[in-house]
Amino acid sequence: MKQFDDIKSGRREFLRSSGYLLMGFTLMPGLGFSTEPDECYSPEQILIADREAVDSWIRIDEQGILTVLTGKMELGQGIRTALMQMAAKELDIDIKQVRIIIADTGQTQDERYTAGSGSIEGSGNAIRNAAAEARKYLLILAAKELKSNVAELSVNNGIVKSAKNQKTVAYKDLVKGKRLEAEVTGKSELKKPADYKLVGKPIKRTDINDIAAAKTHFIQDLRLPDMVHARVMRPPVYSARLVSFPTDEIQKLPGVLKVVVNGNFAAVIASQEFESIKALEKMKQLAKWDSKPITPLPGQLYADMIKNGSAGEIVEGDKSADKKLSENTITLEAEYKRPYQMHGSIGPSCAIGLWKDDQLTIWSHTQGVFPLRSTVSDLVNLPLEKIRVIGVPGAGCYGHNGADDVGGDAALLALQMPGKPVRVQWMREDEHKWEPYGSAMVLNIKAAISEGKVTSWQTDIWSDTHSSRPGGKAGHLIAGRHLEKPFAFEGGGFSGGSHRNSLPLYDFETKNVALHNYKGPLRTSALRSLGAYGNIFALESFMDELAAKAGKDPVRFRLDHLKDARAKEVITTLVTKAGWDSNKKAGLGKGFAFAQYKNNASYFAVKAEVQLDRATRTYRLVKLTGVIDSGQAINPDGIINQTSGGMIQAASWTMLEQVNYGANGVESNSWETYPILRFEDVPDTEVFVVDRPELKPLGAGEAAQGPVSAAIANAIFDATGSRLREIPLTPDKIDWSKIS
Incomplete structure (x- = not known):
């Protein structure tokens, strides 16, 4: 696995020497999954550090496949398809010849969180400009190959044709397995709406077919060879302290491989998932906690918010408006209330961690693979270059649910079981009680x-x-x-x-x-x-x-x-x-x-x-x-x-x-x-x-x-x-x- 520092040094030399081929092998041989480039489970780590490089966002391989790379996560909003449309449109490539890699600290750029409805505006804009830059670069190469002027060239499904002599050349033959030596300047001309063939069209999402066919798609579905199963016992209430726990008794239960107790963090790792669940139930029965009550209670919540909230600061609008809105001019006043609400993800949060060959890999449905990586780095005291977070879609969530927390669980427990993938699956009760809620x-x-x-x-x-x-x-x-x-x-x-x-x-x-x-x-x-x-x-x-x-x-x-x-x-x-x-x-x-x-x-x-x-x-x-x-x-x-x-x-x-x-x-x-x-x-x-x-x-x-x-x-x-x-x-x- 290449290290980030190796790639940062001599990027141009690396690009020239390596050629471009999305490798068909995986970090986990024998998984039985497709080796298509858009399979985000375990492709080779080939991050390009320079985000201004065209090949940080799009790549064309020697088979003519266009691969789009985005640091944004697919949450079910359909950005995989939309981002592929945007790139294919600028390059005049058939959408069937396009693949995408999403949210992987080993391959994609750091685009922080997938949030605020900003994926199309942010990542889409970068990918679109990279594709336009690539088209410009490829047409210059084609003009030399076809002995024509760029103005005389047209493109259809990745085939460049000269109006001057009717000769053609394919993108793949221009690239010849090499990476595109071009930078994203933002100045390349974008397609005009009148020339759109893909953008604006209701292209069907291929992931819907996979989900409907119950193929491996969600992190909750993912199974790796020699994988073991973990459950974490959470406290009954936020402030509870674990005062008594019979580690030896749990360790003797069928299938239990290891019991981990560190302060108020207690977990069990077992050979089979059902064995980990049975052990968790026993842990809950035997553990003793010292708890403090939650206050204020729901009946006093809204009044407490008004009483104990900060004095108030005008954050938007006319700061003198409150003076103009005197008691004598108020026509209407009303108070509205919203309670705490949860994401209620249909699939409880899940993550898989693997500590092997001095590298920690986490498969996660987090909405921010890079922020999670830096947080895990702090949690387990490992340098960033030793941690890779690979984004895998989760079964339901728009916002910050338990995905990051379970990723942290998986990191801690993977370090306890070197060489084995540790799958941490939250229970429904965990998800409902421990995810961060939308505020009242x-x-x-x-x-x-x-x-x-x-x-x-x-x-x-x-x-x-x-x-x-x-x-x-x-x-x-x-x-x-x-x-x-x-x-x-x-x-x-x-x-x-x-x-x-x-x-x-x-x-x-x-x-x-x-x-x-x-x-x-x-x-x-x-x-x-x-x-x-x-x-x-x-x-x-x-x-x-x-x-x-x-x-x-x-x-x-x-x-x-x-x-x-x-x-x-x-x-x-x-x-x-x-x-x-x-x-x-x-x-x-x-x-x-x-x-x-x-x-x-x-x-x-x-x-x-x-x-x-x-x-x-x-x-x-x-x-x-x-x-x-x-x-x-x-x-x-x-x-x-x-x-x-x-x-x-x-x-x-x-x-x-x-x-x-x-x-x-x-x-x-x-x-x-x-x-x-x-x-x-x-x-x-x-x-x-x-x-x-x-x-x-x-x-x-x-x-x-x-x-x-x-x-x-x-x-x-x-x-x-x-x-x-x-x-x-x-x-x-x-x-x-x-x-x-």
């Missing part, structure tokens, strides 16, 4: 209206951190905090994630946002869309309340406060596609909401339709219709899938989900105690894409969350007359006496 939030909004127009707006937010991802310090991993010599958790950042999307996009005379930081009782970090979900829920619910107070139609009211032409078009397109009449129907309610994610990414408008059941005093969400403008649509089918899935996930959060806990720990430890939307309750969804091929692509994966929550609340009000301001919007919060 309290949002207070007040505004003034004059002659039907909002003149002043002020938002106050109380929130815990939305960002405690690992970035180099072992204290960000659960295992790091539980060791006999624990690593300190230095706290998450109270960054823009807390107030994301809190500043209205609407044209108000004055507006500001104040953030009150709060350290709560439960562990929190990034959950899909971060604070935008709670902020847009409050903002768009409040806009509906203001429209009602002004006696205006809620859609018209928003349009009257918008200058952004793209925002207006998304809204008017929704009205055209989904309808928006003023006629009320008994038992039915419709709600509307709109936002531009982060105020600089995708525009999204949604209509929610609910139906009441008076007999059972429940309601059903029957349909969600959305319109999204993500700029240039790389793969419209991917955008529709992402948006539809986002709407359904947001509906589940909004209608059902909250983490319940008591003094003795988290009580939401199963699907029975943390219900999510079931298949029979999933609403119909319809998504329309406003394609703008002349504009840059925008992040689309997190656009739907906030607007959907508010649209459902607004639909409930339309049907019942009840304003529900606290998530989840459960039927018991509706005043059924108001319904005729």
